[in-house]
Amino acid sequence: MLSTALVIHPMGAKLLLHQVTSPSKYGTPRLALSLASLWWGILGVCGLLLTLLMGSISSQDLGTTPFESGMLITGVVVGKPLEGHTDVVLSVAYSSDGRHIISGSRDSTIRIWDAKTGTAVGQSLKGHTMGVKTVTYSPNGRHIVSGSKDCTIRIWDAKTGTPAGNSLDGHTGSVNSVAYSPSGDNIISGSADMTIRIWEIKTGVAVSMPIMGHAGSIIKVGSGSG
Numbered sequence: 490m491l492s493t494a495l496v497i498h499p500m501g502a503k504l505l506l507h508q509v510t511s512p513s514k515y516g517t518p519r520l521a522l523s524l525a526s527l528w529w530g531i532l533g534v535c536g537l538l539l540t541l542l543m544g545s546i547s548s549q550d551l552g553t554t555p556f557e558s559g560m561l562i563t564g565v566v567v568g569k570p571l572e573g574h575t576d577v578v579l580s581v582a583y584s585s586d587g588r589h590i591i592s593g594s595r596d597s598t599i600r601i602w603d604a605k606t607g608t609a610v611g612q613s614l615k616g617h618t619m620g621v622k623t624v625t626y627s628p629n630g631r632h633i634v635s636g637s638k639d640c641t642i643r644i645w646d647a648k649t650g651t652p653a654g655n656s657l658d659g660h661t662g663s664v665n666s667v668a669y670s671p672s673g674d675n676i677i678s679g680s681a682d683m684t685i686r687i688w689e690i691k692t693g694v695a696v697s698m699p700i701m702g703h704a705g706s707i708i709k710v711g712s713g714s715g
Contacts, residue, residue, distance in 0.1 A: 579594060579623075580593040583604065598613040636664030636665065636680075640682075661682040665679055666679040668711050677711075685699065
């Protein structure tokens with residue numbers, strides 16, 4: 490059956506919805522970030538071929554390619570690009586109900602989009618002082634969490650777009666990835682400072698000392714659910 494995948498457009502501050510073919514078990518909308526997207530600006534049309542050859546990373550099925558999961562990007566764009574950011578889009582995510590899309594950009598803002606109409610919902614979320622490298626929804630969809638190159642993590646009210654408390658400070662490098670625990674009580678973050686941190690959402694403080702051991706920047710963290 491047909492579904493949609495969200496792909497970051499490497500040439501500008503826009504998002505594109507692409508048509509994908511998917512078996513029934515993967516029939517829900519899924520998010521796809523092209524591994525080759527950074528090359529598109531140089532290779533042009535060849536970038537699409539690299540994308541199909543190299544596969545993509547699903548935010549909900551980490552580590553599997555479209556071919557392994559049975560999902561294949563057809564290259565057909567669904568609707569118009571989602572435009573509004575003024576710089577490169579670095580991260581995207583779907584809400585759990587599939588009704589909204591959030592995007593984080595190098596312009597330091599976050600935007601919420603209506604997944605059906607492609608229009609922006611409310612004003613952009615401002616608070617970070619540098620590019621937003623990672624965004625995700627809380628399990629209940631009520632909050633958005635973002636990580637930035639400014640070394641901070643911020644939690645937002647998904648309905649109003651306002652900050653929900655103070656920023657979570659502690660990392661000394663860019664926050665490259667964030668994820669909620671399955672219960673929604675904690676946030677885990679991975680940073681360019683080579684550490685992983687776990688945060689208690691109610692208090693905004695780190696649960697323990699940083700988790701160390703990696704010899705390089707932390708690129709991706711996950712909750713382990715699903």
